[in-house]
Amino acid sequence: MAPIHIPTKQQALVLPEKQGKFVVREVDVPKPGPGEVLVRAEAVALNPVDWIVQATGMFFTQYPAILGWEAAGTIVQLGEGVASVVVGDKVLHPGVIGDGNKLSTFKQYNATPADLVAKIPANLSVDQAASIPLALDTAALGLYARPGERGGASLSPAPWEAGGRGKYRGQPFVVLGGASSVGQYAIQLARLSGFSPIIATASLKNADYLKSLGATHVIDRYLPRDSAVAAVRDITKEPIFVAYDTISTEDTQQIGYEVLTSGGTLVNVTLNRFIPKEKMTPDKRITDIFGSPFIPDRRELAVGLYRHITSLFSSGELKPNHVEVLPGGLAGIPAGLDKLQKGEISAVKLIVRPTETA
Structure with missing residues (x-):
């Protein structure tokens, strides 16, 4: 495989201040630490909690802030000690907000723990895979x-x-x-x-x-x-x-x-x-319930789940949500969150493709 170019800067959807308006802004690409991987995000999903956080200011005390709880894409870099996946693997993974915005997913490159990624089965698209984690x-x-x-x-x-x-x-x-x-x-x-x-x-x-x-x-x-x-x-x-x-x-x-x-x-x-x-x-x-696999007392259970996600979906025992892809890349997220807030979405998960961000 030819070397993968990893830029130092990327586009992200940023909340510049409490209860502010989302803006697309250039930020640093995170570096994966020990036991982590860097994933080039090809699809990220929207969730009701995103508009709730923006509207209420809950969870964040420091700004600018980046939201997003799940994504799917291609592994482009491995942190120290990672042997369970390789560069080039297509994976899905959860995110979490806070922590200096390193693990949130409304951006083009996301760092995440290697034990909380799952390879995307061949019968799912990257868009479908991004709808799964949260x-x-x-x-x-x-x-x-x-x-x-x-x-x-x-x-x-x-x-x-x-x-x-x-x-x-x-x-x-x-x-x-x-x-x-x-x-x-x-x-x-x-x-x-x-x-x-x-x-x-x-x-x-x-x-x-x-x-x-x-x-x-x-x-x-x-x-x-x-x-x-x-x-x-x-x-x-x-x-x-x-x-x-x-x-x-x-x-x-x-x-x-x-x-x-x-x-x-x-x-x-x-x-x-x-x-x-x-x-x-x-x-x-x-x-x-707070559905985060990053909480220590439920990490073991979550890691066990992620070991089986690929087989559960490839066998058809689990089926992903129906998805709707919004235009505009990361810039399309605010309009999608507005639809979620108004209750206009039923039985479908909204997806954007960060690579399509202008």
């Missing part, structure tokens, strides 16, 4: 991470681990917001873990698609709260120990909490809590 991490950690601050439901073993396939056979599972990016993976992981029935709330236009992923029943997301709870109870009389709220509105939380049996866990994707304390009981737990 949503899959959030679904997986929400279900299988141990309890704790921003921890999970502690299901064990995970379906990519020995003895994990079918472990929860015959137990019902509920996901609120099944057509969301996280919801689609929660359905698929629940299927691999053996849960049945798998009950999802979603727009009924997405019902057939969600059933193709493993949902056995789809309830209209627009049903009133009491009607949705009744619909779940009509489907199964078995105790429900896990419900996953991927939307986190007052209605979805109330539905998820109410359908749980004693000893059950509601996994919530945000810090928002809408259930009054007087209506909470000590026998039901709510956990607010």
Whole structure:
């Protein structure tokens, strides 16, 4: 292979100040440290958390800041001690904001730990691969991470681990917001873990698609709260120990909490809590998951997942989100985030290609 030229500067989408407007700006290309790789980003994905961070100023105390939580592309440089991949490999990987913007992904070159990359299987495009990390991490950690601050439901073993396939056979599972990016993976992981029935709330236009992923029943997301709870109870009389709220509105939380049996866990994707304390009981737990594999107490679980991502997707056991590629490279991200904020996106992940940045 001919040597790969690595520039010293790159284009990035930058938030110059708290609650400011995004701008494309030249920044340094990061250098991979020991155990890290440098990836030339060919596709990055947008997520609702990006517009929330921009609008509220949460997470950041220092600016300029760069956002972005997932990407896919080509490895162009190896850090010291990396032997699991080689230069030229096509990979997907998660990102994380902060840390001097080194690991965030709204830029053309991203450094990331080598144990949190997965080779892109031949049956996926780079665009599809970029849609995987954050949503899959959030679904997986929400279900299988141990309890704790921003921890999970502690299901064990995970379906990519020995003895994990079918472990929860015959137990019902509920996901609120099944057509969301996280919801689609929660359905698929629940299927691999053996849960049945798998009950999802979603727009009924997405019902057939969600059933193709493993949902056995789809309830209209627009049903009133009491009607949705009744619909779940009509489907199964078995105790429900896990419900996953991927939307986190007052209605979805109330539905998820109410359908749980004693000893059950509601996994919530945000810090928002809408259930009054007087209506909470000590026998039901709510956990607010933060889907980052960089948190130390869930790193081992995440590394195990990334070892299996290639085979899980190449075999078709997991399927990626549908994607929509936006024009303009990194400069196209703000318009895409505006669509996410307005709720105009359904059952699709928005992608941009940083190489197309003018």
